[in-house]
Amino acid sequence: MSKRPKKSPKQPLVEQSGPTFPAGLNQIPLLQILSAQDRQKVLGEMTETRYGKGQYIFREGDPTEYFHIVKEGSVKCVKSSLDGKECTLKVLMPGDLFCCDASAFDGASHPGTAQPMGDVSVLRMKKEAYFKMLRGNPDAAMEVIRYLGNRLNEAQEKAKVLALDRADQRLASLLVNLAERSGVQEPNGIRVSVRLTRQDMANMVGVTTETAIRIMARFKKERLVSGTAARLVVRDLPKLRLLAST
Amino acid sequence: MSKRPKKSPKQPLVEQSGPTFPAGLNQIPLLQILSAQDRQKVLGEMTETRYGKGQYIFREGDPTEYFHIVKEGSVKCVKSSLDGKECTLKVLMPGDLFCCDASAFDGASHPGTAQPMGDVSVLRMKKEAYFKMLRGNPDAAMEVIRYLGNRLNEAQEKAKVLALDRADQRLASLLVNLAERSGVQEPNGIRVSVRLTRQDMANMVGVTTETAIRIMARFKKERLVSGTAARLVVRDLPKLRLLAST
DNA sequence: CTCAAAACATGACAATAGTCATGTTTTATT
């Protein structure tokens, strides 16, 4: 819920074009479903692009031309209101698809902004090629349906939390999700592998930065979490889970 | 956000089994996409069921066995928190699909409750038959992808509104949506064709019933709306739209 | 290493929305 509009990006996008063959393409369910030859074909049609801090993958209102897959790093999906407040709807991780949906049809424009969180690498493909691929691969189409259904459930669960829970409960839910979905076990707890400032967390649960700071300070005092931003550790998952659903 | 748990339903479901041929099957994009013979086949595999007030189509936690289409009337998708508060995530209208998604896979259970709003008629189909149909009909699969994508965008827009807007703005958004999506032009405004009490509206925007009543009273005084429940009329759509995004 | 920017922190106060209590009106049902 930050009010200060973000500075616009300075550098042009660093682009590494051409067919992408090797590397960490495991982790991507959609590609693994394809037969070896279909996968080669699809990879030949995809371009890998890297983005860094301060850049945008695309912005709210831009025309929709590509289907995307996160290959490395995290990408946040953000929407803004007219008065400059913004909220983060989803953090995409490697293997996540975006613009695999309706916005990609109908010649519409992007309903939100996609922003890298640190350095990321994204695969993308012209939407026409993507649709053709889906039509020719029932397995791929079913995988996309499964994926979108999961995203829809997730989004609805998020709406429920926003509608019914207090700020501290929403933050607790967020921490539980992060620990479960991107947590790394450590001696003193579960470290969240994505760099998240209090402001980021605030934007994810619909509160002001000050409120997020105050609640996190309380959580820290109660030994539920420790650390900030790059070194955020969940120390008591059960208690947080309890708080989230009380 | 009602706290009083709803009374459980008394009557068993009224069921009208067997193949469903005629009637208002226009309005259903997914069926219209199919070839005449595929459509006949699918209709032969679908069962029409009617539900009335106080009944449930399915409840949160029930096992997922069927794919559903709303044929007549409106269905609300509801989630509850442990302490009995509930929120309405979506009102489904004729042509809307539900359980077309991931929850239907994985042998999972329903993430929310589906409740008729007044009398409704629903078509349903065993999920195995549904999946088989999708695999054999790329056009149908693409339509479901398109549909799910739209639902996801809608859910994310809803999350944004819940995260960033005040109660009166959220209610204004709701009224704008209702007027646009189920509105009937009338001499003094746009009547909302779904019966909606203040409590229903409260559950849709994540406020208490009292707050919804107070805000609606204010809107009435300002001539933005008139009427209650069965006769809710939006009198000044532009002003509401403005308020929603201010 | 330096220094500016970003992130974190905290207090005082204001605005918003929830809670509880109570009463009236409307709506269905017999």
Place this chain on the structure above:
DNA sequence: AATAAAACATGACTATTGTCATGTTTTGAG
């Protein structure tokens, strides 16, 4: 038409969260 149940309404008070101001600490770029 009678009557019980829902829905609508309103006041008084409380809890939660936002706003604004100000200061400290941490981080990252040069």
